[in-house]
Amino acid sequence: MSVPSAVMPAPKMGSSKDYVSGLMALVKAKNPGETEFHQAVGEVVESLALVLDRHPEYRSAKILERIVEPERVLMFRVPWIDDRGEIQVNRGFRIQMNSAIGPYKGGLRFHASVNLGILKFLAFEQVFKNSLTTLPMGGGKGGSDFDPKGKSDMEVMHFCQSFMTELWRHIGPDTDVPAGDIGVGGREIGFLYGQYKRLANEFSGVLTGKGLNWGGSLIRPEATGYGCVYFAQEMLKTRRQTLEGKTCLVSGSGNVSQYTVEKLLDLDAKPITLSDSNGVIHDPAGIDREKLAWVMDLKNVKRGRIKDYADKFQGARYIPTDPMQDENSLWSVKADCAFPSATQNEINARDAASLVKNGVTLVAEGANMPSTLEATKVFLDAKILYGPAKAANAGGVATSGLEMSQNSMRLSWTRKEVDERLHNIMLAIHTACFETAEKYGTPGNLVNGANIAGFLKVANAMLDQGVV
Numbered sequence: 001m002s003v004p005s006a007v008m009p010a011p012k013m014g015s016s017k018d019y020v021s022g023l024m025a026l027v028k029a030k031n032p033g034e035t036e037f038h039q040a041v042g043e044v045v046e047s048l049a050l051v052l053d054r055h056p057e058y059r060s061a062k063i064l065e066r067i068v069e070p071e072r073v074l075m076f077r078v079p080w081i082d083d084r085g086e087i088q089v090n091r092g093f094r095i096q097m098n099s100a101i102g103p104y105k106g107g108l109r110f111h112a113s114v115n116l117g118i119l120k121f122l123a124f125e126q127v128f129k130n131s132l133t134t135l136p137m138g139g140g141k142g143g144s145d146f147d148p149k150g151k152s153d154m155e156v157m158h159f160c161q162s163f164m165t166e167l168w169r170h171i172g173p174d175t176d177v178p179a180g181d182i183g184v185g186g187r188e189i190g191f192l193y194g195q196y197k198r199l200a201n202e203f204s205g206v207l208t209g210k211g212l213n214w215g216g217s218l219i220r221p222e223a224t225g226y227g228c229v230y231f232a233q234e235m236l237k238t239r240r241q242t243l244e245g246k247t248c249l250v251s252g253s254g255n256v257s258q259y260t261v262e263k264l265l266d267l268d269a270k271p272i273t274l275s276d277s278n279g280v281i282h283d284p285a286g287i288d289r290e291k292l293a294w295v296m297d298l299k300n301v302k303r304g305r306i307k308d309y310a311d312k313f314q315g316a317r318y319i320p321t322d323p324m325q326d327e328n329s330l331w332s333v334k335a336d337c338a339f340p341s342a343t344q345n346e347i348n349a350r351d352a353a354s355l356v357k358n359g360v361t362l363v364a365e366g367a368n369m370p371s372t373l374e375a376t377k378v379f380l381d382a383k384i385l386y387g388p389a390k391a392a393n394a395g396g397v398a399t400s401g402l403e404m405s406q407n408s409m410r411l412s413w414t415r416k417e418v419d420e421r422l423h424n425i426m427l428a429i430h431t432a433c434f435e436t437a438e439k440y441g442t443p444g445n446l447v448n449g450a451n452i453a454g455f456l457k458v459a460n461a462m463l464d465q466g467v468v
Helices: 016-030 035-052 056-060 063-067 116-132 153-170 186-200 223-237 255-266 289-301 308-312 349-357 373-381 395-409 415-439 446-465
Strands: 072-081 087-098 104-110 139-144 176-180 247-250 273-276 279-282 317-320 337-339 362-364 385-387
Touching: 016 035, 016 063, 035 056, 035 116, 035 373, 035 446, 056 063, 056 446, 063 446, 072 116, 072 153, 087 104, 087 116, 087 153, 087 176, 104 116, 104 186, 104 395, 116 139, 116 395, 116 415, 116 446, 139 153, 139 176, 153 186, 176 186, 176 395, 223 255, 223 337, 223 362, 223 385, 223 395, 223 415, 247 255, 255 289, 255 337, 289 308, 308 317, 349 373, 373 385, 385 446, 395 415, 415 446
Parallel strands: 104 139, 104 176, 247 273, 247 337, 337 362, 362 385
Antiparallel strands: 072 087, 087 139, 273 279, 279 317
């Protein structure tokens, strides 16, 4: 007879591996069906087996049992009226995962795929990512199953105002500071902030990704893409290489992808792919600045589909997505480097094997958890340079933290100042991951390095603050 998950016993003391196995059984029993959350927790705790033997105090204080439980889960209905006058109802969420080192910080995602498990995985990842940035930020994530794609500005405004009407009471500049994510760009942040300001009767730094003329930071839109490329640059330095002349695969065509391409061009690399949910474009001649500007207009202004690129630029080919295939055609294109920047689990083991076979020697993750656990193992076994998301894509939340600092001081730093701070943070993250991996006996394994370095800071803060 199985034990009900609510009373399932905590993992027993024993070997670290047995302890981790018991913890994962507990997580799966208490969070059924949340496969992305199981995946995120599994990757982290597998790395932490290396730490637990050296630090028995983490086990006795039940740090891991506490860190996998959100401090607070908010779920609420979001009713709004569409342009036809019909009432629509969506579901809103905010996962306030861990505030041991600072106020909750993490984006809002508006997409039809959003559910509790996906947001818990994102919030869990955010805790360690924010820890790595060196800034005082806890981890959180939120969003809704509302999809802004195909909606008018008025419909998006109505939805955002209804969403914030509930969320505003749970957030604040010293409590929880949301930002944007998939489906939440400058337009959505503006509508959300306007409603927060109306309800709270204050002008504060409660959201990041704001417009430049009302509290936003220079470089914030570019930060995740720029930061990912800076991280790749640091990885290459360990092998005395640079990005100059390297052919690069970039997935997605949103904010992260666009600015990944821009920074690759700054460093004389050659990006050759982009994608969206309908398919992939491959441009062997390279996506230059003129083509990138066209893509930005297509995606940010016209809100069109990437297939139009192949009609516009001679020599480019469009490959439609086949949902029946167990692979993504983008990852079978021959290249030197890969920057998965679309969504979670976009690279499976088969895709990873294709990348390695076709000569890719560096993977830097711009999206959140874009590689499955099996794909990650392929990369690590092949000994390629592999930058996991919680380290490589931390530039976005790092610059959100810099925006928070500017808001608190009522200052606005120059583009150069913010870019230099971002660059230095990404350098520090790589150094912490690289050195921690070596310290714990897995040199070059930045997955272990990122998980352990991010965990230690949060765990020590939790020990200091008692059982809360």
